Amino acid sequence: MLSHQNHSDEQLAELLKGGDEEAFAQLFERHKSKVYAYAYKWTKSKAEAEEITQDIFVNLWINRNKLPDILNVSAYIYKIAVNKTYDYLRSNKAKEFMMKQFAALCPQKSSAESAEYDYLLKENEGIVSRAISQLSQQKQRIFYLSTQEAKTPKEIAKDLNLTSSTVRSHLSDAIQHIRTSLKGVSFVIFFVFVNYFK
Incomplete structure (x- = not known):
């Protein structure tokens, strides 16, 4: 060498x-x-x-x-x-992590309720994943940085060399798209997602 x-x-x-x-x-x-x-x-x-x-x-x-x-x-x-x-x-590992974050937002439930919720969560995970995969790569990246890394639009803008307003616009579009996709699924999944991104 x-x-x-x-x-x-x-x-x-x-x-x-x-x-x-x-x-x-x-x-x-x-x-x-x-x-x-x-x-x-x-x-x-x-x-x-x-x-x-x-x-x-x-x-x-x-x-x-x-x-x-x-x-x-x-x-x-x-x-x-x-x-x-x-x-x-973008892998399943990351999507699984995000779904666990959704689950963590729910109040404590009985064993039976928890089992039912876990079933609904798993059943609808594919819908969430597909909704995310339909976003542009830029929107997916911004969405993950916001949800997984808990980064602010200003921090994401710095990381990706974008303006904060551009990041906010992409994030808003991404959340709106996923919300729309979730309207046809279980109410509890939709409720968790909507409240997570208030």
Whole structure:
């Protein structure tokens, strides 16, 4: 690896295309911490952040022959990290987390009532998930940052390089769309969602 330490990222990327393992190892050492930090920032899970980081570099190696001409390797890897982390946020794990947040808003119930509510929640989870998936990627991202990370429009705007008014508009559209989708489901699910976003 010593022979590659003085190479630029772009030179290493070119060597990587040819299957140079040392070039790959050097890129990994240079960028793994940044990728992990970004993934952990959004997932709040060491295990998930480690898995995302590993997947990114494993796929980078597997697809080395298909790499384009990269002018900025750091930006290229960062973009992959953003997309990979966003995929996690859209995954069933994240949707399950959100549904649990909805459930937590409900008052304490008897065992029978709880069982009935759990059934209704599970039954309608697919409707909620489909409603979310119908949003544009930008709206989905803003929605998740608001619901999962409890970020304010100002914080989201800073993270995504948008204006606060744009974030508020996208969030309002997303919530309205999901509310509309939920009007045909169980009243308790609809009630929880509406009250969550008052």
